Amino acid sequence: MTWLPLLGILIVVAGFALRLNPMLVVVAAGLATGLLAGMNPVEVVAAFGKAFNDNRIIAIVWVVLPVIGLLERYGLQQRAAAVIRSFKGATTGKLLLLYLGYRQLTAAIGLHSTAGHPQTVRPLVAPMALAAAGEPSPEEAEKIKAMAAATDNVGLFFGEDIFFAIGSIVLIQQVLKADGYDLAPLQLALWAIPSAIAAFAIHGARLWWFDRKRRAR
């Protein structure tokens, strides 16, 4: 077996580390990998094109942008911030902890596509988290926004596998079935629960610590 196709991985790692434009890095890595594996240039371009076309479902979510943009035009972010400021006890950590739990629970019952970065984080969660921090410095604001996005990801990843009818569970089932282990999706979903609890505890502790550090200042 030849190790040559792995050069594609090297291109990706080096490209991202050097912060070259990811679009170019990815295309270069794909072309190099295909060519080193013995495909001809037209075959590689065709394989790339077919896979891109097969994954257009990823682009559907952008249809929410006109609605989010319109509501921002009328002050949605400002309103979200005002609501949080009216709660005296609200803190960034508590708010994000609440969202973490909400995201994990809704994802666990199969509603993983109902929230997300364009739908909920940009218009609601991030401005609320910023407002709960009072008057954050620009560096703090940057950290808070990043934490809002991170909280959405952690909640999604460590909630969705509790729902048995999701792609990753089906994939696990199919792979193990090919080796003669025929498991029910529910068995697999059940074993996603301990990790979900660990994710809530670990990320939740960081959010709590986030509040504490701010209070200390």
Place this chain on the structure above:
Amino acid sequence: MITLGWLYVPAGLLFGAVALRSALDRANPKRLGTAAFWGLMALSLLGGDWIGDVGNGLLVLGLAGLAGFGFVGRGTSDTTSQERREHSAARLGNQLFLPALVIPLTALVGTLAWNYTPLGQSGWIEPKRETYVFLVLGVILALGVIAVWLRPPVLAPIEEGRRLLDAIGWAAVLPQLLAALGAVFAVAGVGDIVGAGVRSVIPGGSVFLTVCVFALGMAAFTMIMGNAFAAFPVMAAAIGVPLLIEDHGGDPAVIGAVGMLAGFCGTLMTPMAANFNLVPAALLELKDQYGVIKAQVPTALPLLAANIAILYFCAGLA
């Protein structure tokens, strides 16, 4: 039956309209490149099934070239000032949240109704795609509510959409490109090579170290491929099934489920998972494009350790 193909149409029309408005935006010095970029996305969504694999491949090269060589810029959309927004937020009050909640609520209620009432048996929607259909339906409803209630200018939905899309830029297309890279990696046999490599570093004898290599391998290979789906079959075939399940008698349900979640810890730490890690950085207009990843690493590492512990103790390997 409403299929996924129908949903590409509204998305394609949005990209097409954004491309047209970009072409006319004289305040954007890169207006033609920007218009070409969004125009290619419109072509992909509306005509991707008719231009063939090579046609789609050339389209991808076009997108990457325009973005990679700096031909895509940010336009100036017709929107409101900060003061006007403060003012209108105070005037409209909490009712402003209602149209925003229409989208998640329609997706939520629609998905639940589809799965738990006889509605799902009607066969009106392509199986497993109902949430996407209700998401798009929610967008249409929300646009209707806003149009009747707030009466924005006719072009405002396009202009506001363009403002956000310009802020995201090429990051809006990168996730799809990475999915395509994963497919090329698979065709080239990268998974088999990595699997063989991982097997060669397994220390003989220690069950705990084997569990560690399995979980770390899932996380690391997920970081390279950008998603755990590509990593799981490789790691299961290399270590999970032959060593953990067959040699050491581990519980297949735990090894499958928690192995996948160990991979998800890797997803939190890689720019290759662009739609989760780079897109939100652009969407929230962070200065550091790796800001979200940096916020996630301190959660991902202890969580990976927790998953190793769950694997070791719950799969009956301890």
